[in-house]
Amino acid sequence: MKQILLIGIGAGDPDYVTIQAVKALNRVDVFFVLDKGEVKQDLVDVRQEILDRHVDRPYRVVEARDPERDRTAPAYAEAVHDWRRRRADVCEELIRAELADGQTGAFLVWGDPALYDSTLAIIEDILARGAVEFDYEVVPGITSVQALVAKHRTSLNRVGRPVQITTGRRLAEGFPEDVDDVVVMLDAHNSFTGVGDDVQVYWGAYVGTPDELLISGTVGEVGEQIVATRAEARERKGWIMDTYLLRRKP
Numbered sequence: 342m343k344q345i346l347l348i349g350i351g352a353g354d355p356d357y358v359t360i361q362a363v364k365a366l367n368r369v370d371v372f373f374v375l376d377k378g379e380v381k382q383d384l385v386d387v388r389q390e391i392l393d394r395h396v397d398r399p400y401r402v403v404e405a406r407d408p409e410r411d412r413t414a415p416a417y418a419e420a421v422h423d424w425r426r427r428r429a430d431v432c433e434e435l436i437r438a439e440l441a442d443g444q445t446g447a448f449l450v451w452g453d454p455a456l457y458d459s460t461l462a463i464i465e466d467i468l469a470r471g472a473v474e475f476d477y478e479v480v481p482g483i484t485s486v487q488a489l490v491a492k493h494r495t496s497l498n499r500v501g502r503p504v505q506i507t508t509g510r511r512l513a514e515g516f517p518e519d520v521d522d523v524v525v526m527l528d529a530h531n532s533f534t535g536v537g538d539d540v541q542v543y544w545g546a547y548v549g550t551p552d553e554l555l556i557s558g559t560v561g562e563v564g565e566q567i568v569a570t571r572a573e574a575r576e577r578k579g580w581i582m583d584t585y586l587l588r589r590k591p
């Protein structure tokens with residue numbers, strides 16, 4: 342039987358890699374890397390640094406081109422579904438062609454595999470198709486959400502209160518009801534600017550990396566500063582990954 346490991350590597354700082362992840366990394370014969378193009382080269386570099394630092398046995402790295410998502414398609418869910426199917430095709434071929442029976446392959450997943458990441462779903466899709474057989478395990482990692490609140494020295498929830506994790510796309514439809522603490526990920530459009538001036542925002546970009554940016558205050562105080570900082574950073578580096586916690590008065 343082939344063995345696949347989905348290893349959460351944390352959301353930026355190579356020191357976020359857990360001891361369990363290091364043990365898992367040292368069971369791997371072949372690492373599969375989906376290359377997202379030059380703008381994300383920094384992310385590939387972090388993965389390589391983790392392997393250089395923590396793996397002390399021979400291994401192979403096999404790279405494949407990550408299929409592009411059609412960001413212009415009007416039907417969002419269909420476009421994501423199509424993208425996932427094409428990624429599953431690529432991953433299935435990697436597992437079929439590059440891994441022998443009895444060997445262990447791994448996908449290094451940014452942050453934690455359970456949070457806004459499609460690798461787990463893709464692995465399940467491939468198994469459901471039935472063309473290749475393998476067993477798989479998930480190794481958890483430090484998410485960007487944990488890294489963000491740690492850097493801001495704040496908690497995710499308030500005493501006995503719920504917290505919700507959502508996307509910029511959802512926040513743009515309105516502040517969620519029945520919850521006052523909301524973490525927003527995958528926001529390409531500064532959706533926090535519409536939530537009200539007295540909402541507290543804890544914002545972070547490239548958290549845990551040398552480019553890390555952190556800003557906090559009320560939206561009224563720091564909203565424009567975040568918009569400007571975000572635009573400047575995106576222009577300078579060519580890509581941005583940012584997350585924020587919004588906290589309104591109950």
Ligand SMILES: C[S@@+](CC[C@H](N)C(=O)[O-])C[C@H]1O[C@@H](n2cnc3c(N)ncnc32)[C@H](O)[C@@H]1O
Nearest residue numbers: 352353452453484485526527547548582583584
């Ligand atoms: C596809 S999701 C992957 C999340 C990842 N699995 C995790 O556990 O954090 C990508 C989003 O995560 C957030 N993100 C990931 N790494 C980050 C970092 N170092 N700093 C700030 N936000 C980050 C951003 O909101 C980005 O748009």
